[in-house]
Amino acid sequence: MKLSQYLGVNLDIKRDDLTGLALGGNKTRKLEFILGNALQQGCNTVITAGAVQSNHCRQTAAAAAMLGLECHLVLGGTRPKNAQGNVLLNQLFGAHVHWAGVHRKGEDIPELVKSLAASGRLPYVVPYGGSNALGALAYYHAAHELSQQIARGSAKDESKNGVASKQYSHIIFASSSGGTHAGLSLGNKAYACANKVIGINIDKTESAIRFSKRIAYMANEAAELAMSDVRIRADEIHLNDNYLGEGYAVVGNAERNAIKLMASIEGILLDPVYSGRAFAGLIDMADKGEIPKGSDVLFWHTGGVPALFAYSDSVLSD
Numbered sequence: 597m598k599l600s601q602y603l604g605v606n607l608d609i610k611r612d613d614l615t616g617l618a619l620g621g622n623k624t625r626k627l628e629f630i631l632g633n634a635l636q637q638g639c640n641t642v643i644t645a646g647a648v649q650s651n652h653c654r655q656t657a658a659a660a661a662m663l664g665l666e667c668h669l670v671l672g673g674t675r676p677k678n679a680q681g682n683v684l685l686n687q688l689f690g691a692h693v694h695w696a697g698v699h700r701k702g703e704d705i706p707e708l709v710k711s712l713a714a715s716g717r718l719p720y721v722v723p724y725g726g727s728n729a730l731g732a733l734a735y736y737h738a739a740h741e742l743s744q745q746i747a748r749g750s751a752k753d754e755s756k757n758g759v760a761s762k763q764y765s766h767i768i769f770a771s772s773s774g775g776t777h778a779g780l781s782l783g784n785k786a787y788a789c790a791n792k793v794i795g796i797n798i799d800k801t802e803s804a805i806r807f808s809k810r811i812a813y814m815a816n817e818a819a820e821l822a823m824s825d826v827r828i829r830a831d832e833i834h835l836n837d838n839y840l841g842e843g844y845a846v847v848g849n850a851e852r853n854a855i856k857l858m859a860s861i862e863g864i865l866l867d868p869v870y871s872g873r874a875f876a877g878l879i880d881m882a883d884k885g886e887i888p889k890g891s892d893v894l895f896w897h898t899g900g901v902p903a904l905f906a907y908s909d910s911v912l913s914d
């Protein structure tokens with residue numbers, strides 16, 4: 597990629613912004629497993645929660661529409677004046693939106709479950725960000741997919757039964773509710789795609805130590821579901837806390853520059869909340885030599901692009 601030259605590292609991008617399901621993103625892989633479970637249980641209504649511009653909620657609403665499930669979204673904040681980005685899409689998918697004010701993490705879900713059950717529905721709660729053992733399992737399999745892509749890409753790995761040699765020095769991505777991080781860390785231990793899997797922390801809601809423990813726990817639950825013997829410890833989870841900026845979804849210079857750089861050099865869109873912040877982290881780590889020059893780096897693009905339209909002012913301002 598042309599950006600490689602600019603950064604001084606060999607950059608590849610895993611395009612999970614192109615996973616499909618209503619403009620793509622990392623929740624597609626998770627929802628395949630989670631909503632499979634909902635259908636298995638005979639549920640007919642799904643409930644989940646998120647921030648105003650939650651990509652997870654938008655993709656859940658789309659998947660529910662596809663599967664003929666009623667969808668309830670508990671969104672933080674208040675109804676915006678202009679329905680833009682994911683807010684617009686939620687409406688098109690026919691989701692029932694409940695505005696929850698300061699509660700953006702589903703604090704109001706138990707009450708909603710009660711009232712929906714009382715009215716005869718069979719509700720299924722999709723966890724915040726789709727992060728549980730099933731969501732992590734999806735990203736464990738995604739690591740396997742990557743290892744096969746690596747193996748196909750270089751003949752010398754063919755003797756290894758599809759298990760890649762340590763092709764990348766780093767895999768970098770946005771980490772927020774931790775399911776992606778859990779699955780990729782576990783999957784990398786099983787399939788050896790990279791020397792280091794680093795999640796750029798997007799939303800500081802707990803200490804790095806607690807978050808890493810929770811990620812490792814989710815990963816090991818996913819390992820059990822996958823019937824894998826691989827287990828991971830919290831000290832093997834790499835979480836970079838240096839790019840939290842002014843807080844969750846506050847767009848700063850770093851995010852703006854990363855978005856403009858990727859768009860203007862590669863014609864690829866990043867989002868202002870997740871992938872833009874994570875890529876800004878990658879740029880800075882390459883600048884500082886934390887990622888050594890000449891490294892083979894994989895940026896795992898987790899999607900989020902619809903949110904761009906809701907942040908046009910802060911993305912364009914200088």
Ligand SMILES: *Cc1c(COP(=O)(O)O)cnc(C)c1O
Binds near residue numbers: 725
């Ligand atoms: C949800 C989301 C993430 C974070 O993934 P988690 O598994 O919740 O950590 C990253 N990028 C985008 C665009 C997202 O929507």
